[in-house]
Amino acid sequence: MSSPSPVVRTGSPSTRFAVPVALAALGAILGAMLASSQAIDGWHWLHWMCKPLATVLIVVMAWRASPPVSGRYRRHMLIGLVACLGGDICLMLPGDLFVPGLVCFLIAHLHFITAFTSDVRFAARPWPWIGCLAVGGLVAWQLWPALAPTLRVPVLIYVAVLASMAGQALGRARWLGMRGDPCAASARWAAMGGLLFMLSDALLAWSRFRGGVPWPALWVLATYYAALWLLARSVDRTAGTGRQAEPR
Template sequence: MSVLAFDTAAPRYPRGLAAAILLAASAAIAGALLAASHPSPAWQWLHWLGKPLATVLIFVLAWQSRPAQSPRYRRLVLAGIACSLLGDVLLMLPGDLFVPGLLAFLCGHLCFIAAFTGDCRFAARPWLLLATLGFGAVNMVLLWGAIGPALRIPVIVYVVVLASMGGQALVRARVLAQRGDPQAPAARLAALGGLTFMLSDCLLAWNRFDGPLPWSSLWVLAAYYLALWWIARSVQRVEPSIEKEAAK
């Protein structure tokens, strides 16, 4: 007798690439921390090299994931990570490119939302989406007085899109789990990524508008790379396995 079973473990990943991502992310974080405490071009360059390199390697992780959830899902996740890479570069360049960087990340979140609606209707579990939107609204209210008038509209739009991305990732994970979909483990990774992305940007907003947070580069960048890592890992499809048992 044949029994159809599904592997409930998270998708596997290449260990060598994972080590390279960890090394690049660590360089980006260490460079930022050391440049802040011991200003030096060497530490600044360590950050400038490590930050985009880590994102590029995460892009490669998503690109190499075989088999993918679907070609569409892979394309949209890759587009989202590419937009995040553009945002990384814009925010590192000289001058105040906060709004262009914000726009790049916003486009990335729209790509992720599109990826998360391929096999699950948007807001299929409204209370989950409302929870993430509520979290974003609370932070906006608390930071409202510290946000300059010229930035308020862009920030509001960004927060709505970011919270919608995190909420839809949660919705998808919930829906796929409830219907016993074999891709539920990968959807949980995407949900973890979406929520961690929200955490990273929340910390970044408080650090920028309310005042410096202790070790802010560590918390913001660690959460950011972890978010991209989980979203990239969600690209790989969870394959069903056939277990054969002797008929009795």
């Protein structure tokens, strides 16, 4: 009698999408770094194609994650990631679309916060939240003299929401970890993503308003796509646990 056929396991969505996301992100970074400042060239088109493509792939990765932390968690993470896609498009297009881009990312962070409060109340662990607000406030204070008066209030609101998102992600990871919750590993991915998002935005703001950041496209986009990938990975409740997720 023949032995049963072995079960072929496919990797998780985060594993399967890692290489395509990395290649698209690399194209976006190279296009931004090598594009001419004098005229639109092929490097501009590479950046314009690859920047949204990388985010679209990350959205699909989050959508295919199974089993999710919860339906509510995945829904709000997906809305947040799609809002990030809108922000990507606003910030990369010619013209001054900084404020619309800021609004898109503000909406994204509000949905991330909603996802992170789906199983742990807001500021249940207050110290990570306070720490992130303090760091965000320090960055805003350093940028304040370089900000146009019309941008100061929008930037302050954005910094407060961004810091709250990262602080809630950190506090949630700590809260679930202390209780041995099955979603603790997933929450740690989200916490790392929240911190990297803060770092990416701080680098972007410093480069835009203060200058002096070497190779800004490299550092801003590398940390940004790493943040999005980590946030999308957190949708899978088995991420980082060593258990095989169901293929979809």
